[in-house]
Amino acid sequence: MKILLIQPDSSPQNVGFNNLTLPEPLPLELVAASVPQHDVRILDMRLEPNLDKALEEFQPDILGVTGFTAHVPQAQEVCRQTRSKLPSCRVVAGGHHASLRPEDFNMPEVDYIVVGEGEFTFPELVEALEAGADARRVPGLFYREEGRQVFSGPRPPVKDLDLTPVPRRDLTAKYRSQYYFRFWESTYTLETARGCPYRCYFCSVWKFYQGKCRTKSPERVVAELAELPGDYICFVDDNFLQDIRRAERIYSLIKEAGIKKQYWMQARTDSIARHPRVIEHWAEIGLSTILVGFEKFREEELAALNKKSSIALNEKAVEIMHRFGVDIWGAFIVDPAWGQEDFTALIDYVRFLKISFPQFTVLTPLPGTDFFEQRYDELLTHKYDHFDFFHSVLPTKLPLREFYVNMARLYANTSMSLSELKNRIRRGDIPSGSLKRVRGMLSQLTNPDAYLRGAETP
Numbered sequence: 370m371k372i373l374l375i376q377p378d379s380s381p382q383n384v385g386f387n388n389l390t391l392p393e394p395l396p397l398e399l400v401a402a403s404v405p406q407h408d409v410r411i412l413d414m415r416l417e418p419n420l421d422k423a424l425e426e427f428q429p430d431i432l433g434v435t436g437f438t439a440h441v442p443q444a445q446e447v448c449r450q451t452r453s454k455l456p457s458c459r460v461v462a463g464g465h466h467a468s469l470r471p472e473d474f475n476m477p478e479v480d481y482i483v484v485g486e487g488e489f490t491f492p493e494l495v496e497a498l499e500a501g502a503d504a505r506r507v508p509g510l511f512y513r514e515e516g517r518q519v520f521s522g523p524r525p526p527v528k529d530l531d532l533t534p535v536p537r538r539d540l541t542a543k544y545r546s547q548y549y550f551r552f553w554e555s556t557y558t559l560e561t562a563r564g565c566p567y568r569c570y571f572c573s574v575w576k577f578y579q580g581k582c583r584t585k586s587p588e589r590v591v592a593e594l595a596e597l598p599g600d601y602i603c604f605v606d607d608n609f610l611q612d613i614r615r616a617e618r619i620y621s622l623i624k625e626a627g628i629k630k631q632y633w634m635q636a637r638t639d640s641i642a643r644h645p646r647v648i649e650h651w652a653e654i655g656l657s658t659i660l661v662g663f664e665k666f667r668e669e670e671l672a673a674l675n676k677k678s679s680i681a682l683n684e685k686a687v688e689i690m691h692r693f694g695v696d697i698w699g700a701f702i703v704d705p706a707w708g709q710e711d712f713t714a715l716i717d718y719v720r721f722l723k724i725s726f727p728q729f730t731v732l733t734p735l736p737g738t739d740f741f742e743q744r745y746d747e748l749l750t751h752k753y754d755h756f757d758f759f760h761s762v763l764p765t766k767l768p769l770r771e772f773y774v775n776m777a778r779l780y781a782n783t784s785m786s787l788s789e790l791k792n793r794i795r796r797g798d799i800p801s802g803s804l805k806r807v808r809g810m811l812s813q814l815t816n817p818d819a820y821l822r823g824a825e826t827p
Contacts, residue, residue: 370499371408373429374401377436377443378415384759384819385439388810389728390550391415395558395605396435396464396487398536403488404495411540416547420447424454431495433483435464438736441473441753452478459498463487465577466753469737471511473753475518482511482518485577486563488533490524526578530563530585535593545599550633551698551726552799552807553601553657561590561619562606567637570675571702573735574607582611587618595628601657603633610640613647620650631657633698638663638686639678645689652693657798658726659690660698666718670704687722699724702732703776705765712775719783727783729776730758759820773820781815 376394379385394413401409412423432451434444448460462474463483471482483490490509497504505512509524550556564578610616636659641648663683665671690697719727733756734741748762755762765772793799813819
């Protein structure tokens with residue numbers, strides 16, 4: 370069968386995560402690898418938006434679309450457009466948002482919703498459709514029956530991640546030069562684990578993975594890594610250091626294999642603070658940057674997020690990263706209830722910590738979380754393209770324009786200066802080709818009008 374997998378774009382906004390990162394659509398590459406006997410293509414609409422052309426040329430039997438919350442309006446439009454263009458094509462939605470809020474894809478243009486991990490559910494669905502069997506017997510699906518959604522029953526998460534296929538990165542090779550993680554271009558992403566053992570108030574990751582954590586073996590991780598031709602590797606695990614012994618084993622295998630690359634990872638500050646030697650080891654083999662969720666700079670605000678960390682651990686982790694020359698990609702959450710003095714205090718704190726690459730996101734009730742249900746009646750909008758972490762979907766204490774003036778001020782007063790950026794390029798720390806794009810990114814993030822265009826008001 371001919372299968373077209375779609376990475377939708379988020380609706381056009383002047384600011385958003387696409388300005389910071391544009392990674393390969395790894396979930397689609399994994400799903401594509403699960404159906405090797407079929408003719409599969411991936412269309413990345415962030416870079417190639419002409420869906421009509423792809424439908425007309427390829428004439429798929431099955432179309433699959435995925436995405437996060439900010440992608441929902443565009444994903445829904447993909448489903449409508451496909452049904453209009455190819456009425457006989459089976460349309461399948463999946464991914465993070467569709468799994469947590471399947472009712473948002475309860476539409477006549479969607480035949481099935483894959484809930485949770487798709488590498489085993491999707492091929493069973495395809496097999497049933499190809500054979501003309503009853504696909505409703507495949508566990509892990511929502512389907513429509515007389516206008517209502519019916520669930521075929523849960524599918525347990527796969528226990529052994531080593532059984533998951535190697536992603537079909539060849540299907541996105543034509544886009545590779547356009548993928549980036551902030552300064553790093555032509556990046557490759559690598560998943561080595563799924564889930565998080567923590568229960569942060571604002572996070573939907575642990576909800577999606579049903580509170581379970583699983584890891585790939587170090588041997589599987591390094592075998593996949595060795596096949597990647599790029600110089601920049603981004604580990605997409607939510608906490609790469611959740612198992613320190615495993616992280617040390619991966620380090621040893623990389624060192625033994627003589628693999629020379631630069632690495633980006635996400636990690637919690639408590640893991641870093643309690644295990645400085647693992648940071649020293651990884652810095653030795655090319656660890657460039659760690660994305661750290663500091664979240665808050667006041668103890669009581671951090672505790673309210675159920676982060677199970679502390680300001681002291683955050684600051685100890687910063688000292689360790691500085692000591693071993695690892696850049697800090699520091700993430701902070703901006704509360705809509707803040708006044709101007711809070712923004713100023715955060716600027717001072719980020720400067721105090723000497724964070725290389727600060728990231729500021731607005732506290733957002735994500736669908737699928739208890740936070741979303743608790744604050745539902747306060748939402749200014751139900752337009753999911755505004756759930757992009759750069760727009761407030763909750764009422765702000767400051768007048769809206771003043772709130773976004775202060776969001777822009779955060780970036781304007783903490784981001785790396787142009788002269789420092791050029792120095793890093795000269796040293797070879799940052800690719801020279803990224804300069805123009807980074808300039809454009811910062812010009813948007815430091816412009817209040819970019820946030821205000823299309824922003825919701827009470």
